[in-house]
Amino acid sequence: MINRVKLFILLAVCSLLLISTKLFYSADHIPIDADTINRYIPLKKAAVLGDYHQKPEANEKETTAYESESPSTRVNAAFVALVRNSELAGLRSTVRQIEDRFNRKYKYPYIFLNDVPFTEEFKRGMSFVTDNEIRYGMLNASDWSIPKHLDPAKVFAALEKNKSRYIYGGSLSYRYMCRFQSGLFYDHPLLKDLEYYWRIEPDVNYYCDLDYDPFVFMKENGKRYSFTIAPLEWEKTVETLWPTTLTWIKENPHHLPEESMINWVMGNNGDYNMCHFWSNFEIVDLSLYRSEAYxxxxxxxxKSGGFFYERWGDAPIHSIAASMFLKKSEIHWFEDIGYKHPGNEHCPRPEEMALKCVCDSSRSYTYRSRCQRRFSLVQDVKKEELLQKVAQRLIDVPPASPQP
Incomplete structure (x- = not known):
């Protein structure tokens, strides 16, 4: 009797095992083998867009893109914007993208400057898009006014003359902005201790994830100026900027380095080719702007009055200065930083960069830019050759001064 019971139990167990095996290998189940495990383990999205990695083993530490603390190598730098209270929505968008792409990990501060006090609404609105430090500052009255050495009547006459010639031709505040961004911002008390700054603006787009620190990259590689887009300047706005520059070069050869990238902005006949770095994005070693030469x-x-009598922008001035005072090896194109400012955009083409971005490289202006191509080919020129070119140009074309 006992043997019959044992036999019955054994047959029942075998039947259950057989049924389980059939069910397991039915069409509704996946066979368990090494290849299948590797194929069907859930995938974990990596920090880089478009790049996926398998989920780590249980004994591996999982980290998110922004889990690590700020690197100890972080340099003394900040994001800086000159912005109005009315541009809150546009700046919130910009900062949100910067945080998502880069700064939530590296935690650099923001410095916002205005010619009037920031409203509480503005400050509250910005506090919701970043946990990083924000410093607010106002400009000195002298930084946002007609300089004492100029005649206001002549300035307003120039505005009237130019208002229909080009965009912002009649705008006084635009000229204040260009003058401040060209030669005053780096002395503001909130920036006085910074080594580097990254200029940002409202209503721009940052397309690509950054898994390294551009500030540290620049410092470790001896880069002093960097850009993303290099278009042509509108000649009508800078009619006497180059002649005024040539006069300064002739009078101040002691401020020139032995070699520079000046040929990027200077043609074979010594004229200005209108190439410039679009300074609404620039990362700069501020010792360049604080130098005695600059x-x-x-x-x-x-003193020439060109900021007001014409409409000299900070972009061509920064670009001419960087080309005049730096070697090519000290200037860097951040090809991997996809960026759009109304009017132009850059989207990386190389696959290893493009996979980290959310943009269409076929629409990128940069790869069609004459000035960008020139940058890739230009070589440094010696100081002696530069001075010879300048002397000849001043003979061939006597310099003109800005006129109201």
Whole structure:
């Protein structure tokens, strides 16, 4: 009797095992083998867009893109914007993208400057898009006014003359902005201790994830100026900027380095080819702008009145100065930073960069830019050759001064 019971139990167990095996290998189930495990383990999205990795083993530490603390190598730098209270929505969008792409990990502060006090609404609105430090500052009255050495009547006459010639031709505040961004911002008390700054603006787009620190990259590689887009300047707005620059070069050869990338902005006949770095994005070693040479150059331009009698922008001035005072090896194109400012955009083409971005490289202006191609080919020129070109140009075309 006992043997029959044992036999019955054994047959029942075998039947259950057989049924389970059939069910397991039915069409509704996946066979369990090494290849299948590797194929069907859930995938974990990596920090880089478009790049996926398998989920780590249980004994591996999982980290998110922004889990690590700020690197100990972080440099003394900040994001800086000159912005109005009315541009809150646009700046919130910009900062949100910067945080998501880069700064939630590296935790650099923001410095916002205005010619009037920031409203509580503005400050509250910005506090919701970043947990990082925000410093608010106002400009000095002298930084946002007609300089004492200029005649206001002549300035307003120039605005009237130019208002229909080009965009912002009749705008006084736009000229205040260009003058401030060209030669005054780096002395603001909130920036006085910074080594580097990254200029940002409202209503721009950052398309690509950054898994390294551009500030640290620049410092470790001896880069002093960087850009993303290099278009042509509108010649009508800078009619006498280059002649005024040549006059300064002739009078101040002691401020020039032995070699520079000046040929990027200077043609074979010594004229200005209108190439410039779009300074609404720039990451800069501020010792460039605080140098005796740059201050002397800016003061010369400022005294000429060209910021007001014409419409000299900070972009061509920064670009001419960087080309005049730096070697090519000190200037860097951040090809991997996809960026759009109304009017132009850059989207990386190389696959290893493009996979980290959410943009269409076929629409990228940069790869069609004449100035960008020139940057890739230009070589440094010696100081002696530069001075010879300048002397000949001043003979061939006597310099003109800005006129109201």
């Amino acid at each position: 201050r002397s150059y800016f003061d010369h331009l400022d």
